[in-house]
Amino acid sequence: MYEYRAPRRDMQFVLHEVLQAEQALAALGRDDLNRELIDGVLEEGAKFSESVLSPLHWQGDQEGARWERGAVRTPAGYKAAFDAFAAAGWMGTHCDEAFGGQGLPYMASIAAGETFVAGAMAWRMASGLTEGAVAALQHGAAPLQQTQFIPKMVAGEWTGTMCLTEPQCGTDLGLMRTRAVPSADGTYRLSGTKIFITYGEHDLTDNIVHLVLAKLPDAPGGTRGISLFVVPKRRLLADGSPGAANGVDCERIEHKMGIHGSPTCVMRFENAEGWLVGKPHGGLAVMFIMMNHARLGVALQGLALAERAWQAAALYATDRLQGRSLRGPVAVAQPADPLHVHPDVRRMLLTMRAFVEGGRVLLYQAYQWQDTLDRHPEAAVRQQAESLVGFVVPVAKAFLTDMAMEVTGMAVQVHGGHGFIRDTGVEQLMRDAKITCLYEGTNGIQALDLMGRKVIGSGGATVQTLLAEVQRVMATAPGAANVPAAWTAAVHRLAQELGELTTVVAGRVTHDTAEVGAAAHDYLNHAAYTLLAWCWWRTVAALEQDPGIATNESLVWTAGKRATARFFFERLLPRAAAHAAAVRAGAAGLMEVPAEALLA
Numbered sequence: 001m002y003e004y005r006a007p008r009r010d011m012q013f014v015l016h017e018v019l020q021a022e023q024a025l026a027a028l029g030r031d032d033l034n035r036e037l038i039d040g041v042l043e044e045g046a047k048f049s050e051s052v053l054s055p056l057h058w059q060g061d062q063e064g065a066r067w068e069r070g071a072v073r074t075p076a077g078y079k080a081a082f083d084a085f086a087a088a089g090w091m092g093t094h095c096d097e098a099f100g101g102q103g104l105p106y107m108a109s110i111a112a113g114e115t116f117v118a119g120a121m122a123w124r125m126a127s128g129l130t131e132g133a134v135a136a137l138q139h140g141a142a143p144l145q146q147t148q149f150i151p152k153m154v155a156g157e158w159t160g161t162m163c164l165t166e167p168q169c170g171t172d173l174g175l176m177r178t179r180a181v182p183s184a185d186g187t188y189r190l191s192g193t194k195i196f197i198t199y200g201e202h203d204l205t206d207n208i209v210h211l212v213l214a215k216l217p218d219a220p221g222g223t224r225g226i227s228l229f230v231v232p233k234r235r236l237l238a239d240g241s242p243g244a245a246n247g248v249d250c251e252r253i254e255h256k257m258g259i260h261g262s263p264t265c266v267m268r269f270e271n272a273e274g275w276l277v278g279k280p281h282g283g284l285a286v287m288f289i290m291m292n293h294a295r296l297g298v299a300l301q302g303l304a305l306a307e308r309a310w311q312a313a314a315l316y317a318t319d320r321l322q323g324r325s326l327r328g329p330v331a332v333a334q335p336a337d338p339l340h341v342h343p344d345v346r347r348m349l350l351t352m353r354a355f356v357e358g359g360r361v362l363l364y365q366a367y368q369w370q371d372t373l374d375r376h377p378e379a380a381v382r383q384q385a386e387s388l389v390g391f392v393v394p395v396a397k398a399f400l401t402d403m404a405m406e407v408t409g410m411a412v413q414v415h416g417g418h419g420f421i422r423d424t425g426v427e428q429l430m431r432d433a434k435i436t437c438l439y440e441g442t443n444g445i446q447a448l449d450l451m452g453r454k455v456i457g458s459g460g461a462t463v464q465t466l467l468a469e470v471q472r473v474m475a476t477a478p479g480a481a482n483v484p485a486a487w488t489a490a491v492h493r494l495a496q497e498l499g500e501l502t503t504v505v506a507g508r509v510t511h512d513t514a515e516v517g518a519a520a521h522d523y524l525n526h527a528a529y530t531l532l533a534w535c536w537w538r539t540v541a542a543l544e545q546d547p548g549i550a551t552n553e554s555l556v557w558t559a560g561k562r563a564t565a566r567f568f569f570e571r572l573l574p575r576a577a578a579h580a581a582a583v584r585a586g587a588a589g590l591m592e593v594p595a596e597a598l599l600a
C-alpha cells in the first residue's frame with residue numbers, strides 16, 4: 001500500500017511553462033494572481049490532500065457509507081475532513097466574493113483541485129457537487145434564493161446535490177415522471193422518486209440543497225418540458241436556518257463496484273416544498289451549467305485516478321525484483337532485476353505516463369478556456385472560447401475517463417497477481433475509475449454530443465475554431481524550431497485529417513442520420529489523440545524553452561519527459577489511424593445487421 005504524493009513539479013511545469021498561467025490570468029484582469037500565489041495555492045492543497053485525504057481513500061473504500069433507517073453515515077474521518085476543508089475556505093474557491101467565495105479563476109486552483117480528487121475521490125464528490133450546485137444557483141436562481149442558499153453552501157454548512165435520474169429515465173430525460181405542482185404562496189410541491197443521487201443523504205452537514213428536475217402540470221412532452229427546482233432537505237425558518245423535515249427521504253443506498261465512501265441514494269420526494277430556478281420548462285438550460293462544470297470535474301477524476309495509479313505502478317516496478325534484463329543483469333548485487341528493466345513493463349509504464357502527463361496539459365488547457373469563457377472582458381474572445389470549451393468538454397470527459405480505465409488496469413497488470421489482491425490498493429483505483437465513464441452522461445453520450453450537437457450542429461465551426469487555435473499556438477510557441485520535425489508534421493497531418501473526417505461525416509449525414517452516432521466514438525477518439533499530440537508537442541517546445549536549473553534532478557526529469565514524448569509519438573499516436581479508418585467505414589456495417597441477427 002502506498003500513499004499519494006502530489007506531482008508538484010509536473011503541475012507547475014504544465015501551468016507555467018506550457019500554459020503560461022500568469023499571462024493568461026493577466027488577460028482576464030487578474031494580474032494579482034502571480035506564480036508565487038498560484039504555487040502557494042497548489043502547495044496548501046497538496047499538503048491537505050497528502051496528510052488528510054489520502055488515508056481516507058482506502059478507509060472510505062473498506063468501510064463504505066452506511067444506511068440506517070433513513071440516515072446515512074459516511075466513513076470515519078469524512079466529516080472531520082469536510083469541516084477542515086470548509087474552514088480553510090476551499091468550498092468557495094470559484095464562487096463570487098459577494099457570496100463569501102474567493103472568486104478565483106480555475107487556473108489559479110486547478111492543480112490543488114486535482115490533488116483533492118486524487119487524495120480521496122469518493123470524499124471529494126460531496127464538495128465538488130456543492131460547487132456545481134452553487135454555479136447553477138448563481139446562474140439561474142432568483143436573488144432571494146441565492147442569498148438564502150449560496151452563502152451556507154460556500155461556508156460548508158450545507159451541501160448540494162443534482163437530482164436528474166429516475167428508474168425509467170437515465171440518458172433519456174424526456175421520460176421523467178417527478179411532478180411539481182404550484183402552490184398559492186409561489187412555492188411548488190414536488191413528488192417523485194430519484195435514484196443514484198450522490199450524497200443525497202449524509203451526516204456531513206445539517207441541511208442538503210437538492211437541485212431537482214421535474215415537470216410542471218402543463219409541461220410539454222419530452223425534454224422541452226423540464227423545470228428546475230431547489231428543494232432543501234429541511235425547510236427554512238424565517239431567519240434562514242433549517243427547520244422541519246421537508247418531505248425528502250432516503251429510502252436506501254446502493255451497494256456498488258467502487259467509490260464506496262460516496263453514498264448513492266434513492267430519494268423519495270413527497271409534497272416537498274421547492275422553488276423554481278430559472279424559467280418554467282427551462283430547467284435543462286440551467287442544469288447544463290452545472291453539468292458542464294461537472295463534466296470537466298469528471299474528466300479531472302479520470303486524470304487524478306490515473307495519476308495515482310501511475311505513481312503506484314512506478315514505485316512497484318522499482319521495488320519488485322523478478323527475472324533478469326534481456327540485455328544482461330542490471331542489479332548485479334541482487335538476486336533479480338527490478339520489473340522496470342523488462343520491455344513489456346516499460347511499455348505499460350510509458351503508456352501510463354504519456355496519458356497522465358499529456359492528459360494534464362489537455363485538461364488544464366480546457367479549464368483555461370473555461371476561464372476565458374467565464375471572465376474575459378471582450379465578447380469576441382469569449383465567443384471563441386465558447387466554441388473551444390464546447391468541443392473540448394466532451395472530448396476531455398470521455399477520453400480521460402476511458403484513459404483512466406486503461407491506466408488503472410495497467411497499474412494492476414504491473415503489480416501482477418498482487419494487483420488483484422486488495423492490500424496493494426490498485427484494484428480499488430480500477431473499480432473507482434469505472435463510474436467516471438458512466439455518470440454525467442455516459443461516454444457514448446459525450447461522443448454523440450460532440451459529433452451531433454457541437455460539430456455537425458455548428459456546421460463544422462467549432463472544429464475549425466479548434467484547428468485554428470492548434471495552428472496558432474504551434475506557429476507562435478518560442479521553442480517550436482527545436483521540436484523534432486516528424487512530430488510537428490504528425491500534429492499538422494492529424495489536424496488536417498480531423499477536418500477531413502468532419503467533412504466525410506457531414507456529407508453522409510444528409511443521406512442517413514445514423515451516420516452521426518456511427519462515427520461519434522471514433523471521431524471523438526481521433527480528436528482526442530490529435531489534441532494529445534498537440535499537448536505533447538507543446539510540452540517538448542516548452543522543454544526547449546525552459547533553461548531549468550541544471551541539477552541532476554532536473555536533467556533526469558527532463559530526460560523522462562522527452563522519452564515519454566517520443567513514446568507517445570512512436571507508439572500511441574498510431575492509434576489515431578485506426579479511429580480514422582473506423583469513421584470512414586460509415587454506418588452500414590453497424591446498422592445493416594437486423595436486430596434478431598445481431599442478438600442471435
Ligand SMILES: Cc1cc2nc3c(=O)[nH]c(=O)nc-3n(C[C@H](O)[C@H](O)[C@H](O)COP(=O)(O)OP(=O)(O)OC[C@H]3O[C@@H](n4cnc5c(N)ncnc54)[C@H](O)[C@@H]3O)c2cc1C
Pocket residue numbers: 162163164165169170171172195196197198199256264435438439440441442443444445448
Ligand atoms: C454511482 C453513481 C452516481 C450517480 N450520481 C448521480 C447523481 O448525483 N445525480 C443524478 O441525477 N444521476 C446520477 N447518476 C446516474 C447516471 O448519471 C446515469 O446512470 C447515467 O446518466 C446513465 O443512465 P442509465 O444508467 O439509466 O443508463 P441508460 O440511459 O439506460 O444507458 C444504457 C446504455 O445505453 C447507451 N445509450 C442510452 N441512450 C442512448 C442514445 N440515445 N444513443 C446512444 N447510446 C445510448 C448509454 O450510453 C449506455 O451505454 C449516478 C449513477 C451512478 C451509478
